[in-house]
Amino acid sequence: MTAVDLLRAHARSSSAFLAYNQDTEHFQTPGIDGLIAYRPAGRRHLVQLTGPCAAEADQAALTAAFRAFAAGQGRRITAVQLGKEEAAACAELGYAVNQLGASFSIDLGQFTLRGGKLAETRNRLSQARRAGVQVTEESTMDSELALTLTAIDQEWLCAKGRAVKQLGFMVGERGGRGAAHRRLFVARAAERIVAYISFSPVYGPRPGWLYDLTRRHPAAPTGAIESVIAHAAEVFRGEGAEWLHLGFTPFVQLHPEHRIPGAHNKILDGVMRRIAGRERWLYSARTQERFKTKWAPHLVEPEYLAFEHGLSLGAGYRLLRLIGAL
Known part of the structure; x- marks a missing residue:
């Protein structure tokens, strides 16, 4: 095997x-x-x-x-x-x-954006909509998309500064041998990619998808990342996935x-x-x-x-x- x-x-x-x-x-x-x-x-x-x-x-x-x-x-x-x-x-x-x-994990069968606990999330999603943020899933990785995402990676790291570390080994990666199994969702504003999230498959007792790598351009509108998660959650739920793992x-x-x-x-x-x-x-x-x-x-x-x-x-x-x- x-x-x-x-x-x-x-x-x-x-x-x-x-x-x-x-x-x-x-x-x-x-x-x-x-x-x-x-x-x-x-x-x-x-x-x-x-x-x-x-x-x-x-x-x-x-x-x-x-x-x-x-x-x-x-x-x-x-x-x-x-x-x-x-x-x-x-x-x-x-x-x-x-x-x-x-x-932290979300049961997609119970997932909702209603309720007091989600008030902050709803507010950020509303700000993203007003800023024109749109989310799509990218099924292919051409050279132009790869260069764009690499540029976002570099901007993200620069904005975070030296003190912030990445938990290598315990986070996902965009390329590598697992790339074909992961799914990529991007957020665009003014027709430019401003953020992205990669999701990995999850097997076992709580099958679904794992939010495993996220990057956001420092100039991305408020709520761009939240928009990607909300959109992906609905896509995964529509496909019958049971869990979204954060x-x-x-x-x-x-x-x-x-x-x-x-x-x-x-x-x-x-x-x-x-x-x-x-x-x-x-x-x-x-x-x-x-x-x-x-x-x-x-x-x-x-x-x-x-x-x-x-x-x-x-x-x-x-x-x-x-x-x-x-």
Whole structure:
């Protein structure tokens, strides 16, 4: 089975398709239809993305094989974006496990723009309409469109400044081997593209689409991004999709009730709580959280970080380097 076939068959995380990013590697072992997505981080560490992608009966064996693979190279595993069950499984193996953040999802069967919680979103959509914003899905990527989107990428990065980092490895990409599976929606104003969003497929218990990469020109009208999301949600719902996933945000929704008993590291918890709420330090987590919660998501799930053999400064440093936080 190909990696995409395995994701279709066994993925459970809404972020699982990020395993198909161009530079992400796939560990597989004979006799098991499954994979673990990872990237090397320095000479001593491997960073795993989500839990093992395999049938439930095979997950423990696949994890054991991956641990042996890492140990054979003298490396330690750090796993990110684990669901609660996956985090509990890591805890049983002796990993240090802490909540890293949360993911936000909209049930398209219940999606509406009515109600008090959506007032801000409706206001921004109205501003975009008055500015003449129009949204379309782009089914082909010609050279002109690619150059336009690249220019928007550059403007976006310049406008954000040096302090804002991209969570590499844990966000989508516009090109690469997964490009044919993603969908691209753009917002135009005055016949010029001013913003775009790429969506990745989501398989598993809550199938649909993941909002995985967004860019906005600094001069884009207010509400351009909201217009893209609202339009895409209606397109996906009309096609029968069940969920629109707004993706993972680190350092938010860190609640004591989400802790994994016996595996929680108090030092790491203190560090993440200091990070949480500090705009432009490592990542603008609170801005992302506000943006996602204003869509009144129907599901907010904790996601976890796990360190094999316990927390170490080296593992933490390599993780931050990999995701682009340092």
